[in-house]
Amino acid sequence: MPTAILYLGYDFTTYADGLKDKMAVESVKEKCKGMLVQMARQLLAQLPASISILEKLDMLHPKEALSQLKRPITTIAQEFQVVCQDIRETKKQWSNLTNKTWDKIADESSFWFEVYEDRDAAGDRRFSHVALFALAILTLSVSNAAVEQTFSTVTIMKTKLRNRLQCKTLESLLQVKYCLKWRGQDCSSFHRTPQMLQKFNSNMISPRNRTAWKLYSWKPTFLVP
Template identity: 35%
Template sequence: MKNLIGIGTDNASSMTGVNNGVHSLLKTETGNENLVLVRCLCHSLQLAITHASEKSLPRNIEFLIRETYNWFSHSSNRQLFYKELYKTINCGKEPLKITQVCSTRWLSIEPAVRRVIDQWLELKSHFEIVKQKENCYMAEMLYSMYNDPVNHLYLLYLLPILDEVQRVNKNFESNDRDPTKLLNDLVELVESVARRIILPIAQIDVLTATNLESYLDPSPYMGYGFELKLTEYELLPEAERNLRHRCKQFTLKLIQEMRSRLPTNITILRTMSMLSVQETLKAIKPPIIKLAQEFGCQANEIERIVVQWRNIRHTDWENKCSTVEFWSEVYGYKDSADNNPFSELASLAISILSLPHSNAEIERVFSQMNIVKTKLRNRMSLHTLNSILHIRYGLKRSGKCCHSYNVPENVLKQIRGIKESLVMPMTIAIEDGPSTSQAQAHDEADIDDLQILFDLY
C-alpha cells in the first residue's frame, strides 16, 4: 500500500467520492496526498457523448438510430427485402449491417451513426415502401424521420466529432499504445472539439477557461458534409438558426462534460510526454523536478533523479523506438561495477508509465471469463477458471496459440500425477462399496475441471 502511486477506476461515486470514496480512503490510509486518480477515459468519453446528446440534441435522433437497428434485428424477411432493395439501387452491391448502439460498448456509437448516414437514401426508400405495404405505424414514423432533412443534418454534424472521439478511444483501448502520448491525445481532442465553435482569434486555454460562452463564434463552420447538404435542402432561416444553435450547444456541452472527467492533476500528467524516448534523449529538455515531486519522491531521491535525467543521453541505448522497451532497458542497465546508475530515474518512469488510463483490459478479462465459464460449464471451480485465464493470457503475452504450444515434460508429469491421484481413490471407493452422492459429485466435478485443462492441450 505504501508504494501505491495511483488507481484507475470507473466513474462511480463509491470509487471517486470526495468523502468516502475508495480514492479518498486510500489517500488517508497511505498518507499520500498525491495519489493519482485516473478515471477510465474510455468510459468517460462514452458518458460525455451520451450526456451531451441527451441535454442538447432532439430525442428523436437517438430514437432514429436505435429503432432502425431494432427494425431489422428481429426479422430476417425485413433484412432480405432491404438487401434486395439496396442491391437494386447500388448495382448489386450488398449493404453493411446496421449496428446497435450499446451503453456498455464504448466504440459502438460512431459505427452506428456512420452506417445510417451512408445508407440514408436506401433506408428512406425502404421505409417509404414498407409503410404502404405493411401499414405499420413504426415504419411510418421512421419514414417521417428519414424524410426530415434536419435529422440528416444533425447526424452529419455529429459524425466528424464522433470520429475524433472514436480515434482517441481506440488509442486508450489499444495494447500497443505509447503511454506518454495518451493524455496529450485527450487534451488535443478537447481542444479540437472546442475550436469548432470558438472564435479563431480567441487566445484561451480550453481546459481551464471558465467562460467559454464569451468566445463562441456566432457563425461557426459546421463541417463540409453539413454545409454541403444544407445548401441542397434549403431550410427556412428560422429552422437553420435553430439547427445551428443546437449543434453549438451540443458541442459546448460535450466540452464541459469532457473537461469535468479529466484527471484532477491533468497539468502535471501532461508532462509525462517528457518520458518519451525522443524527449528523454534530447540535449535540451524540461526539468523533471515537478514530476518527481508530484509522485512523492524524497529530496535525496530527487537530487539523484535530476543528475540521472541529465546524464541519460550520454549512454548508447539499443531500444530507441518504443518508450516501454527503452525504460525496460534503462531499468535493467548495469555499469562496470554491476550497479544501475539510473535506478531511481527508471523506477520513477516505470511507475508513471504503469498508471492505468483505461479499464479496457479488465473488461476483456470479463469477456474471456464469460466465454470460458458458460451455462453448460457452470460446475467449473474458481481455481480451474483462474488457471484457464492464466493460460490464455500467458499464451497471448508470448504470442503463441494453444495448438502450437509445446507443454514442458515436467508439467505433463505433474498433470498425469494429479489425474492418477484423483482417479484411484474413486476406483477404490467403487470396489469397496458405494460412496455418498455428495462425495461422488465432488470427485466428478474435480475430474471434469481437470479434463478441461487437458482439452486445452
C-alpha cells in the same frame, strides 16, 4: 463563438447555401453549437482531476528523455512519491541519460529496459532509480478501456467454480497473461524452460498449507501399489 465560424461539415454547408430562409439556417447553427458546447462540458466533467499529470507522461518517451531541452523529471516524480523513493537520485540519473548513446529508442518499454540493464565497470546499475520509476509509471492503466479489459479478464478467471482464488493467485495469472501478450505470445506458442520445471516442487507450498496438502494427498494403504 459566433456561428459564422462554426463548420458543420461539407454536406450541411452545401445544403444550407441553397436555402433561402437564412434565419432558419442560423437557428439550426445555434442549436448545433449549443449541443457541441454541452457535449464538450460533459466530456470535461468525465476527465479525472489529475489529467494534467497524465499529460506529462509523454516526457518518458525516448525522444523526450534524450532531448537536451527536456523537462525535469521532478514534475511527475513529486506526484508519485510512493513509486519514486529517492527523487534526488532519480533527478540526477534523468539528467545523465544524454551522456550515453542508446540503441533501443523505438518505444518506451524497450528503451527503459535497456536503461535499467546498463551497468558501470563495477557491475552496478547506473540508472536503476529512473528506469524503475519510468517502468512503474508506464504500467499504469490510464485509459478506461484498459481498466475494463482487466476487470473482464478477472471475471473470466474467477468463475463460480474458482470463486476462492486468492488475490495473489489472480495477480500472478494476470502477470503471466499480460507478459505473454506483451511478448506477442500465447499459451500455445510459449516454451517452458528447464529452470521453470525445476521450480515445480514441494517448495511451492507454504508451510501453512503443507499440512492440508498432506491430507489431500493421503491415500489408503490398500490403494498404494
